[in-house]
Amino acid sequence: MSLLEAKDLNVWFDLPHGGRLHAVQGVSFDVKEGERLGLVGESGCGKTTALLALMGLLPPNAEVAGSVTVNGDEILAGGEDAMRRRRWTDVAMVFQGAMNALNPVKTVRSQIVEPMQLHEVAEGADAVRRAGELLELVGIPASAGRRYPHEFSGGMRQRAAIAMALACDPRILLADEPTTALDVMVQAQILELLTRLTADLGLTLLLVTHDLPVVAQVCEKAAVMYAGEIVEAGPVDTLFHDPRHPYTRLLFAATPDLFGEQDVVSIPGSPPRLDRSITGCPFRDRCDSAFDRCVVERPVLLRVGAGHSAACHLNDPMSETVA
Amino acid sequence: MSTVALKTPDPAASPLLEVEGLVATYPIRRGIVGALRREPHRSVHAVDGISFTVRRGEMVALVGESGCGKTTTAQTVLRLLDPVAGTIRFDGTDITSLTPRAMRPLRRRMQMIYQDPYESLDPRFRVRQAVEEPMLVHGIGGSKAERRERVIDAMRRAELSPPELYLERYPHELSGGQRQRVSIAASLALEPELLVADEPVSMLDVSVRAGVLSLLDRLRRRGDVGILMITHDLSTAAHFADRIVVMYLGRVVEEGPAREVVRHPQHPYTKALLSVVPRRDPRERSTPQILVGETPDPVDVPAGCRFHPRCPVAEDRCRVIDPELVTTSPDHLAACVLVGSGETQPT
Numbered sequence: 034m035s036l037l038e039a040k041d042l043n044v045w046f047d048l049p050h051g052g053r054l055h056a057v058q059g060v061s062f063d064v065k066e067g068e069r070l071g072l073v074g075e076s077g078c079g080k081t082t083a084l085l086a087l088m089g090l091l092p093p094n095a096e097v098a099g100s101v102t103v104n105g106d107e108i109l110a111g112g113e114d115a116m117r118r119r120r121w122t123d124v125a126m127v128f129q130g131a132m133n134a135l136n137p138v139k140t141v142r143s144q145i146v147e148p149m150q151l152h153e154v155a156e157g158a159d160a161v162r163r164a165g166e167l168l169e170l171v172g173i174p175a176s177a178g179r180r181y182p183h184e185f186s187g188g189m190r191q192r193a194a195i196a197m198a199l200a201c202d203p204r205i206l207l208a209d210e211p212t213t214a215l216d217v218m219v220q221a222q223i224l225e226l227l228t229r230l231t232a233d234l235g236l237t238l239l240l241v242t243h244d245l246p247v248v249a250q251v252c253e254k255a256a257v258m259y260a261g262e263i264v265e266a267g268p269v270d271t272l273f274h275d276p277r278h279p280y281t282r283l284l285f286a287a288t289p290d291l292f293g294e295q296d297v298v299s300i301p302g303s304p305p306r307l308d309r310s311i312t313g314c315p316f317r318d319r320c321d322s323a324f325d326r327c328v329v330e331r332p333v334l335l336r337v338g339a340g341h342s343a344a345c346h347l348n349d350p351m352s353e354t355v356a
Numbered sequence: 357m358s359t360v361a362l363k364t365p366d367p368a369a370s371p372l373l374e375v376e377g378l379v380a381t382y383p384i385r386r387g388i389v390g391a392l393r394r395e396p397h398r399s400v401h402a403v404d405g406i407s408f409t410v411r412r413g414e415m416v417a418l419v420g421e422s423g424c425g426k427t428t429t430a431q432t433v434l435r436l437l438d439p440v441a442g443t444i445r446f447d448g449t450d451i452t453s454l455t456p457r458a459m460r461p462l463r464r465r466m467q468m469i470y471q472d473p474y475e476s477l478d479p480r481f482r483v484r485q486a487v488e489e490p491m492l493v494h495g496i497g498g499s500k501a502e503r504r505e506r507v508i509d510a511m512r513r514a515e516l517s518p519p520e521l522y523l524e525r526y527p528h529e530l531s532g533g534q535r536q537r538v539s540i541a542a543s544l545a546l547e548p549e550l551l552v553a554d555e556p557v558s559m560l561d562v563s564v565r566a567g568v569l570s571l572l573d574r575l576r577r578r579g580d581v582g583i584l585m586i587t588h589d590l591s592t593a594a595h596f597a598d599r600i601v602v603m604y605l606g607r608v609v610e611e612g613p614a615r616e617v618v619r620h621p622q623h624p625y626t627k628a629l630l631s632v633v634p635r636r637d638p639r640e641r642s643t644p645q646i647l648v649g650e651t652p653d654p655v656d657v658p659a660g661c662r663f664h665p666r667c668p669v670a671e672d673r674c675r676v677i678d679p680e681l682v683t684t685s686p687d688h689l690a691a692c693v694l695v696g697s698g699e700t701q702p703t
Contacts (some may be wrong), residue, residue, distance in 0.1 A: 089500045138669050169454040216421040217588060221632035221646050246591075246634035250641055269638045284384055287566045289595040290636045291618060297595060299567030 071248030089116030142178030267341030533564030611689030
């Protein structure tokens with residue numbers, strides 16, 4: 034059974050000057066215990082919004098619809114009360130830029146203890162001991178917990194932010210661009226840490242990033258998002274070797290590789306605006322294989338292989354007659 | 357289309373940019389207590405004796421982790437910071453100690469492209485004004501009509517086409533990639549010979565990065581522009597640069613043709629850096645050689661080889677010997693006691 038499942042998740046934002054922005058458009062995915070799923074896409078594709086919806090941390094001008102279950106229990110429909118019981122204890126998140134959001138006037142240890150007390154996971158000496166263990170777990174000596182964030186390097190602060198997210202022993206860790214802005218060697222250290230945590234603690238990881246190679250390195254499965262929806266999902270190996278959505282293929286082609294021989298080519302144009310309704314395929318204007326059907330009909334996510342789905346008319350046998 | 361007379365590039369002539377033994381430092385604040393105690397003035401050697409050249413038509417990538425001195429190098433080369441020692445020659449002229457006044461005519465010929473096109477463009481300037489502004493600053497470009505011609509030409513070369521579509525727009529109406537092209541156009545309007553690009557695409561979306569990098573690539577392939585690109589992204593450097601210069605703690609530890617450095621790295625630091633670069637193909641998951649810790653503080657530079665505390669193959673002598681760059685194969689240099697002595701196989 035899936036540990037975390039999102040079904041037809043939708044998020045709208047009311048804009049200050051009227052109008053609505055449909056940021057997440059019917060996103061569905063599921064993650065099994067101990068699995069690592071990558072959510073990939075470019076800025077504005079809705080990947081961070083989807084994560085915040087799972088945490089119930091969207092701003093007041095957002096409206097959410099759909100279903101999110103943790104271990105079979107619906108958490109979205111129950112509202113803030115149901116969400117609060119799950120947040121941090123079942124589902125925890127490392128926010129984008131978390132390493133720069135630590136409280137500068139509190140010791141690192143007290144910031145890890147705080148959520149434990151708040152959620153009544155541990156108190157007093159017990160909480161302090163747990164905080165030390167968590168620091169050791171992420172590769173920081175327990176004694177360093179007495180220090181302040183500014184005494185830590187960027188990599189250590191990011192480790193501390195991960196330790197904070199783990200304070201209440203969650204089963205699912207959501208990580209939003211956890212290595213962006215880190216040096217390549219520190220990035221490798223953090224990615225290794227996240228991989229080790231999932232292996233050792235049976236933690237389930239949902240990794241959001243714009244960086245395809247990071248997902249290829251860390252995750253077993255990935256979902257590629259474009260204009261608020263998932264356009265392709267499957268095992269990372271399949272996505273690279275047998276992409277069935279042109280966006281996935283073009284995104285890989287736009288990413289330079291250390292030993293890659295082919296030219297890297299950018300994708301022309303830019304994503305559609307999400308404050309207007311989209312007819313047809315949202316990617317068609319930038320696609321190199323669009324045809325007439327793409328203008329009129331929005332493709333839906335179809336199964337194209339084992340655990341592999343894509344939202345492109347090219348995969349639909351009906352298309353052959355049209356094309 | 358240039359209205360400025362340029363020297364005809366002569367391949368046999370001296371390189372466009374020649375840096376030799378460059379040293380740049382930052383003072384460390386002593387604070388009041390330090391001053392009262394008459395502690396000595398100390399400084400950080402952000403760049404500590406580095407040499408490299410950029411030829412016309414060439415793209416050289418300066419790679420390394422934060423704190424390695426790559427941005428300081430770029431700023432010093434452009435004389436935005438004053439070097440402490442070493443020489444910088446631009447098109448054969450020693451510019452190391454030119455006065456600001458003497459530098460002015462040269463500034464037009466060496467332009468910087470910044471990392472963040474969201475910060476580097478004035479939000480109140482239309483594209484037309486942003487591209488025209490540098491010409492006004494340098495007092496070139498002729499009449500208003502001639503300047504407009506040059507603006508349009510520069511935009512065309514920055515591949516903002518058709519230029520008329522963008523002229524009257526404001527930065528907020530443009531995508532990140534388009535903004536970076538506008539700042540490139542503003543540089544190109546001055547007909548520069550050296551472009552220093554500091555992480556030119558790291559703020560841009562993946563799908564448009566390749567376009568901006570290919571633009572820089574085409575600009576230098578036309579032959580009269582040389583590009584010094586600062587990047588932390590080895591995949592980008594491997595793809596677009598002719599040469600890669602790897603820096604660690606203010607020193608060049610390896611330098612060579614891009615392909616050669618990536619495929620046959622000689623220095624243990626370069627080898628480790630390359631091993632942790634995530635690959636596109638999940639089947640190519642390498643065994644990353646993860647170094648412990650982070651680049652040390654340049655205030656406390658380790659004795660001997662600066663890399664020895666983190667080096668996986670360091671020997672006793674590495675604590676005392678500060679290795680010099682030695683040639684390992686034609687045009688390929690590395691600074692490690694283990695290279696060139698037959699102990700690592702030159703490939």
